[in-house]
Amino acid sequence: MSVMNTSQLSLIEKFLDLATVRQSLLVSNIANVDTPGYRAQDIDFHGELVRALNQDVGVPVPATVRQVPGLLSRPDGNNVSVDREGLLLAETQLKYQAAIQAMRSEFSLVRAAVNAT
């Protein structure tokens, strides 16, 4: 195993990819909070991460986007919950930053190895 191609780095990379997909859907949901008939969308974060890790080779399969079940629909057919979106927005941001920190510490190991002499 080479130091630049660790399983940790690919795990972090997939995590960041999924966090970006989720963020895009959250942003889309929030933008359409007043659009009649719009339905909130999301991905199964954990399930998608497990799936991405088990699929090591080949073209990455895009995450399956689904409508969020169990949300209360307003009379205009829109079911975006501001509380849910706001909470997940904060959560996704923190998860993303945590993953970036993990990636930085991976790289600092590489840097340490480079400077070892």
Added chain:
Amino acid sequence: MNLFGMMQLSGSALLAERERAELTATNLANAETTRTVEGGPYRKQNVVFQASHPFATGFAATLASFTDIHTQTVQVARVFEDHSAPIRRFDPSHPDADATGYVDLPNVNPVEEIVDLVEAARSYQMNVSAIQTTKAMIQAAIQIAA
């Protein structure tokens, strides 16, 4: 969709909510206007929001259709006039009163307008929060190399 695209997406919502708030302000300002260019009292205006896929035309749309099939921007599809009946008030001294002494006033309900305005402002703030989150993520990503 990349992180910068998400900021554009939230930006589309800011524009839409701003237009909605502007129309509410117009309605409130003209709540007592009995004369318009088209004749008759002012009529309440409102917006129709529509979800649409980003970059809706040309090459970019084709390219995006392969990757971003789920994220949707919001836009003001059209501005419509509310054609419900004007509010009639008995005021014979008013220059625009008809033969029976009633004046046709705009069909603007100030309470409805204020509720709309607050809703637009809250949605605007929500989208600003979304932009700040996306911004923090971009800044974090820049830090990888630092």
